Amino acid sequence: MVNKERLAETFKFLVEIDSVSKEESTISGEIKKILESMGAETYVDSAGDKIGGNTGNLIARFKGKTLAPPLLLNAHMDTVEPGKGVTAVFSDGVFTSDGTTILGADDKSAIAILLETMTILQENDLPFGQIEIVLTVCEEIGLLGAKHLCPGKRDKCHFTGKQGYC
Numbered sequence: 584m585v586n587k588e589r590l591a592e593t594f595k596f597l598v599e600i601d602s603v604s605k606e607e608s609t610i611s612g613e614i615k616k617i618l619e620s621m622g623a624e625t626y627v628d629s630a631g632d633k634i635g636g637n638t639g640n641l642i643a644r645f646k647g648k649t650l651a652p653p654l655l656l657n658a659h660m661d662t663v664e665p666g667k668g669v670t671a672v673f674s675d676g677v678f679t680s681d682g683t684t685i686l687g688a689d690d691k692s693a694i695a696i697l698l699e700t701m702t703i704l705q706e707n708d709l710p711f712g713q714i715e716i717v718l719t720v721c722e723e724i725g726l727l728g729a730k731h732l733c734p735g736k737r738d739k740c741h742f743t744g745k746q747g748y749c
């Protein structure tokens with residue numbers, strides 16, 4: 584079952600980390616730590632160098648427990664401006680910003696849901712095929728991260744999954 588409080592906490596944690604386009608390295612580092620603590624193999628590609636950002640796309644792979652077809656799940660880490668110094672306000676079951684910035688629900692709600700989903704799968708020991716999570720940079724300024732996505736080390740620019748959700 585979805586743990587609503589945990590999901591809300593994750594969401595608040597994510598939105599309060601500044602991550603305007605080209606400045607996603609802090610949030611990427613935090614998400615990478617979380618994903619690795621859950622057992623994922625992670626990789627940051629070189630998109631950041633190509634687009635003048637401070638980090639690349641973050642790719643995480645969870646080994647499947649079954650032979651179900653691999654699945655790719657995508658969201659983006661950057662936000663629009665004004666996105667620095669976000670304070671999340673939770674009232675009547677709804678998150679807003681404090682009015683001085685955007686909230687960043689686009690797209691951190693998706694990232695929070697992805698993290699909650701992986702947590703639920705693991706804590707309930709549910710079966711799943713390989714899952715590749717792709718968190719791109721610089722989506723808001725023209726999908727730049729996605730355009731320079733290279734999900735593997737060296738020349739292996741391909742994903743295992745034939746199906747994905749963005």
Ligand SMILES: [Zn+2]
Nearest residue numbers: 659689690722
């Ligand atoms: Zn977006």
